Amino acid sequence: MGKLVQLSTVAVLVAIIAILGVRSKQYGWEKDEVVKIFLDLKERLGFWAIPLYVSIHTLSLSFCLPFAVFFEGGASLLFGFLPAVFCVFVAKVLAASLSFWIGSYIRTCFADNAPLQDICPTTTQIEKNIFINGFLCKNPNNVTASDFKTSRLNHSGDTDNFLRSSVDFVTAAEFPGLNTMGLSVARTDMAVDGMVQPHYHPRASEMFYVSRGVIIAGFIDTRGRLFQQHLKEGDVFVFPRGLLHFCLNAGFDLATAFSVLNSQNPGVMRLADAMFLTDSDVLQKLMKKMIGLSAMELGHMKNTTLMGLEENVSS
Structure with a gap:
């Protein structure tokens, strides 16, 4: 309005x-x-x-x-x-x-300021005691086509962990050609029952493209409303800037998604890192919003781990 x-x-x-x-x-x-x-x-x-x-x-x-x-x-x-x-x-x-x-x-x-020149690949030849908002530009005479290509997202990440997921972020720090372009990219891999814990990006919105598998993705707005969708191959979902969001593998095979964010340094704030979930009631309320279960169904669950909740839902 x-x-x-x-x-x-x-x-x-x-x-x-x-x-x-x-x-x-x-x-x-x-x-x-x-x-x-x-x-x-x-x-x-x-x-x-x-x-x-x-x-x-x-x-x-x-x-x-x-x-x-x-x-x-x-x-x-x-x-x-x-x-x-x-x-x-x-x-x-x-x-x-x-x-x-x-x-x-x-x-x-626009999440970032507009560039003042055509290209500005990140230079790695800077002194450690220089601190600026962004990265210094490479000498224009030394810029090559390889500065605008990366192979960091070619392979699946390691999903052998508690969350059974892997997220590989590529920003201007790793991909010189992204400097001043206002963009960053990421790859998310989730094994069966894997998930990416709730987090948000303070400086960017995220466009989430499913390349493989079936994924449940969603975000929670500032009014506490849950926006959640089942995504399949080829589907795109948008996570608005600064809003808590998550995704989990809802299929029976490896799930892969690629993201584009409108900031060269979007930042990541994970909910688990921001607060200690020692109270099981808090964790149950969070899972209720994420999975969409009723309070009665949560009351019958014994396992309150993220993976345990998803296993109970799948069963």
């Missing part, structure tokens, strides 16, 4: 600018004609002439700067010197705020 209101606001602003454009053709935007128009409006509107002027001038500064020259030039003729200075100052402050809001709204789909 909030985004709909924002889009409607932008649409109204564009419509106002379009109306001004039509009027500009009608009156030719000669200086005398413009002053005459505003003098007529001032007489009709009285007190409301100044707020209207400030509003229109704010829009002209934000969307059509050439028209703003006419408004500033006519302000002193309409209102006098001091009121004109005040009106122009207020309009510029409002225009700066509006431009900043529009720029922030347009950039909401």
